[in-house]
Amino acid sequence: MELIAKYHVETDLPIAKAAEAIAAEQSTGTWTEVRGADNPLAARVIRAEGTDVEIGFSEELFEPGNIPQYLSVVAGNLFGLGALKKVRLQDVIFPESLMRAHKGPRFGIEDARRILGVYDRPLVGTIVKPKVGLDPKGTARVAEEAVRGGLDLVKDDETLTNQSFCPLIPRLEAVMSSLDRVERETGKKAFYAVNVTTAGDQILERAEEAVDHGANMVMIDVLTAGFSALEVLSRNVKVPVHVHRTMHGAFTRDKAHGISMVVISRLVRMAGGTNLHTGSYMGKMAKETQENDMSRDALRNEWHGLKRVFPVAFRRNLSRQGAWQPRRLRHRLHRSGRRRSPRPSRWNCCRSQGHGSGSGGVAEENPTPGIRKRSQRARNSLKILGILKRRTELGASPEAKPKSLYW
Numbered sequence: 028m029e030l031i032a033k034y035h036v037e038t039d040l041p042i043a044k045a046a047e048a049i050a051a052e053q054s055t056g057t058w059t060e061v062r063g064a065d066n067p068l069a070a071r072v073i074r075a076e077g078t079d080v081e082i083g084f085s086e087e088l089f090e091p092g093n094i095p096q097y098l099s100v101v102a103g104n105l106f107g108l109g110a111l112k113k114v115r116l117q118d119v120i121f122p123e124s125l126m127r128a129h130k131g132p133r134f135g136i137e138d139a140r141r142i143l144g145v146y147d148r149p150l151v152g153t154i155v156k157p158k159v160g161l162d163p164k165g166t167a168r169v170a171e172e173a174v175r176g177g178l179d180l181v182k183d184d185e186t187l188t189n190q191s192f193c194p195l196i197p198r199l200e201a202v203m204s205s206l207d208r209v210e211r212e213t214g215k216k217a218f219y220a221v222n223v224t225t226a227g228d229q230i231l232e233r234a235e236e237a238v239d240h241g242a243n244m245v246m247i248d249v250l251t252a253g254f255s256a257l258e259v260l261s262r263n264v265k266v267p268v269h270v271h272r273t274m275h276g277a278f279t280r281d282k283a284h285g286i287s288m289v290v291i292s293r294l295v296r297m298a299g300g301t302n303l304h305t306g307s308y309m310g311k312m313a314k315e316t317q318e319n320d321m322s323r324d325a326l327r328n329e330w331h332g333l334k335r336v337f338p339v340a341f342r343r344n345l346s347r348q349g350a351w352q353p354r355r356l357r358h359r360l361h362r363s364g365r366r367r368s369p370r371p372s373r374w375n376c377c378r379s380q381g382h383g384s385g386s387g388g389v390a391e392e393n394p395t396p397g398i399r400k401r402s403q404r405a406r407n408s409l410k411i412l413g414i415l416k417r418r419t420e421l422g423a424s425p426e427a428k429p430k431s432l433y434w
Contacts (some may be wrong), residue, residue, distance in 0.1 A: 028364035029083040031073065033340035036080045036191035037283055039115035046075035049105045049114070050082050053094040059127070079286045079293040092128035094254040094294060102286055115168040118321075121297075126331040129258070129297040135334025136327070139301055142243075143179055143216050150337070152180030152218075159187055166193060173218040174209045181206075182220035185248050185273040195221065195233070196240055220246040223260075230256050234264045242266060244301075246250055250291070254298045261299025270300035273289035279318075288318055289310075292325040295336065302337040 040046040054070035068088055074081040090096045102116050121195040131139075140146050155161065155169050170181040181202070189195040202219045209215055211222075223234040223245045225419060234245045249257050260268050278286040288305060295303045303326060304317040319340070326336040 028086045030086060030089065030097075030101070030122055030125065031120040032082050032084065033118045034080040034082070034105075035078050035113070035115040035117055036076055036285060038110060038111045042077065042080065043072065043075045044326075045111060046080040046082065048073040048108060048110060048137050049080065050380060052105050052108060052308040053100050053103055054088060055080070059368075070310050073225055083141070086122050086124050089125055091125055092275040094298060096256070100292075106284075113281075113282050115282070115413055116286045118287065120287050121293070121331075123331065124298070129292065129333075130262060130299055131333030132299045132336055133261050133265070133334075134301045137336050139332070139337060140220075140266055143218070145179060149320075151177070152339075153178055153189075154182055154184055157278060158184035159190070160192065162193055163198040163201040166198050167205040170202045170219060171205035171209055174206055174215060175213070177215070178217065179219060180204065180218040180244075180269075182224035182246055182269060185224075185271045188222050189233075194225070194278065195237065199237055199240055201240055205242070216270075218244040220244045222246045222248070222271075225253050227253065227256055231259050231263055234260050238264055238266055244269055246271060247300075248273045249295060249298075249300070249303075250278075255292050257300060258298040259418075261387060267301035268299060270295050270303045272304045282315070288322045290326050291334075292338075294332075296330065296333055297328055300336055305338040305340065307341050310342060325351040332412065332431060 034049065036042065036049070040048070041253075050070035050072050052224050055068055060392045068085050070082050070084045070088075073078070073083045084100060097119075101119055105111070105114055134142075139150070143150065153173050155166055161169070172396050173181050185346070187193065199221050199328055200218070202221075206217055206219060208218070213228060213409060219242070221237055221244070223230060223237055224247050225233050230247070235247055244267045245260060247257050247260060248271045251274055257268065257270060272288075272291065275288065275291060279288045279291070292303060292305060299302060305322040305326070307314060323338040326338050328335075
């Protein structure tokens, strides 16, 4: 059995020669001739045409369960080969022998939906804004207003961890107290993805402490913390794990050089994430549709029996684009037959000039005891939920549930 790595390669060398150089560098070869070059563990060139290269690596080259070691082979020194102008790892096909070493997500798409009791529409979330600067009380206020408006998930920004202005445990306790109050009063459940990213020898302890203080979801910046850190969390923490991809642009932005988001998606699913940011179809973080779709499929399609992972799409500033945008998106979805729903984090309905999640103030008390008057923010959030729900129903039979949807 082999691991097959697929590359995009740009070089002045004949493509077959370049492929041989990659195979040698990442297995038994080096910059000069060495004994044992005919070693049975030497990688082989499967295909070399145009700019496309496929290399087969013997499964014996890999230590099962060691994702950092996998990457040292398929994404190692080849990026520094002087004869290659550009090289990009496009995809990896893992053999069953390596896949058996990974348990994948403890909580997948179906588990997240079951916890919230939401099965017939996209799950919709937001990021607390401003990303840093709020104290625990301010963060909790934003989170509560967002969930009262109908959102299913509130998450920390990737840069917010345990800083002095907003310590993790006080922030977590304040937010969960607010969400518990919303659930008691309205029945609405929501996740709060608290960012536990820290040093490798501390991350599990931090996550377990968060769960002990009421966390119902933890978050990790996977590319800065490492895939092994994610795997430790998934195997040991009994709540879903939200995975942020901060720093990914250093690998994925250049379509001719680096590592594709598809590869990152596969590794996150192996390591056990519940949700993964995969890309936007429009907005400031937009990338090409094809790679977004391939990343989505890598997370949701059947794959060695691992649970499916929620792809997270994000979108901002609906109102700035105007009312035509939802109609255009619905038309595109209807035309393509897809039921894909961008996650509206940072939309104006979930953001204010002051702090975080909208343009109105906090929800005001109604004269009738126990009933709250909806703010403009809450009304906007509910409108978006209605738009997204209608989009998922396009082309579906009345009894059909969406196969799986973006946050």
